[in-house]
Amino acid sequence: MTADQILFLVFAILGLGLAAASVALRNLVRAAFALIGCLFAVAALYALLEASLFVVAQAAVYVGAIAVLIVLVVMLTRRELREKATQTHRYAPLAAVLAALITAGLAAGLSRFASFARTMPALPPDDMVIRLGDALVDPSGFLIPFEAVSVMLLSVLIGAVFVAGGTRPGRGKG
Amino acid sequence: MIPLSWYLLFAAALFGIGLYGALARRNAVAALMGVELMLNAVAINLLAFWRYLDPGRMNGQVFAAVLFAVAAAETAVGLALIISLYRLRRTVLPEEADLMRG
Numbered sequence: 001m002t003a004d005q006i007l008f009l010v011f012a013i014l015g016l017g018l019a020a021a022s023v024a025l026r027n028l029v030r031a032a033f034a035l036i037g038c039l040f041a042v043a044a045l046y047a048l049l050e051a052s053l054f055v056v057a058q059a060a061v062y063v064g065a066i067a068v069l070i071v072l073v074v075m076l077t078r079r080e081l082r083e084k085a086t087q088t089h090r091y092a093p094l095a096a097v098l099a100a101l102i103t104a105g106l107a108a109g110l111s112r113f114a115s116f117a118r119t120m121p122a123l124p125p126d127d128m129v130i131r132l133g134d135a136l137v138d139p140s141g142f143l144i145p146f147e148a149v150s151v152m153l154l155s156v157l158i159g160a161v162f163v164a165g166g167t168r169p170g171r172g173k174g
Numbered sequence: 175m176i177p178l179s180w181y182l183l184f185a186a187a188l189f190g191i192g193l194y195g196a197l198a199r200r201n202a203v204a205a206l207m208g209v210e211l212m213l214n215a216v217a218i219n220l221l222a223f224w225r226y227l228d229p230g231r232m233n234g235q236v237f238a239a240v241l242f243a244v245a246a247a248e249t250a251v252g253l254a255l256i257i258s259l260y261r262l263r264r265t266v267l268p269e270e271a272d273l274m275r276g
Binding site: 002004005008012015016019020022023028031032035038039042045046048049050051053054057061062065066069070073074076077086087088089091092095096098099100102103106107110111113115116117118119120121122123124128131132135136141142145146149150152153156157159160161163164 | 175176177178179180181182183184186187188189190191192193194195197198199200201203204206207208210211214217218221222224225226227229230232235236238239240242243244245246247249250251253254255256257258260266269
């Protein structure tokens with residue numbers, strides 16, 4: 001077993017364990033921190049895939065923004081968390097069966113894929129981050145999807161501010 | 175060398191865990207965390223397919239970048255809805271948001 005295989009297994013087991021913790025823990029603050037750990041483990045797998053930009057993006061966007069947002073909302077709504085109460089609803093066994101079935105189906109379907117056991121080819125010699133940046137602003141490449149996503153993200157964030165801030169107690173229910 | 179299958183099986187397992195979290199948790203924030211896990215599994219698949227099948231072209235990386243933006247948007251809207259629901263009803267449990275129940 002080579003060094004990168006050992007690294008992969010360490011981070012994969014860490015990631016899956018923390019992911020399981022984040023869906024199973026009663027205390028939502030602990031679950032959120034388990035999610036942060038899992039996102040870091042996934043960032044390590046991106047590093048093993050040599051997708052350097054996404055290691056940074058995972059740390060900055062997921063851990064830096066999304067996870068902090070989740071922790072903030074958990075803190076804001078903390079009074080209602082009711083740790084003593086059950087955290088799963090009565091259909092949870094059905095959800096577990098469905099999730100296991102879909103995982104097994106995905107694994108079975110993917111294992112029939114022709115390139116399933118392929119090993120990693122060499123990267124082209126040039127810098128992948130520069131090539132990604134070129135592709136994102138190339139009109140014959142991905143300029144239009146890139147701009148569409150930018151506009152979507154901006155409008156969604158403005159909408160989120162409106163939704164979250166639109167019902168102040170002093171102005172009545174709106 | 176790590177075969178492609180390891181990444182695909184890891185992503186399938188992560189997707190399953192996230193799906194369970196999204197479906198089984200009563201708390202809306204916890205369900206949203208499950209959705210984050212599912213989106214991460216998809217991003218791993220996209221980057222693994224890029225790296226193993228077609229590292230010369232940028233399609234897989236661009237897809238993953240778009241997915242990151244969509245995940246950020248989804249979280250922002252989801253958490254804004256949760257805060258709005260909490261202000262109106264003092265709850266973060268979707269089952270108690272029954273204003274439109276007939």
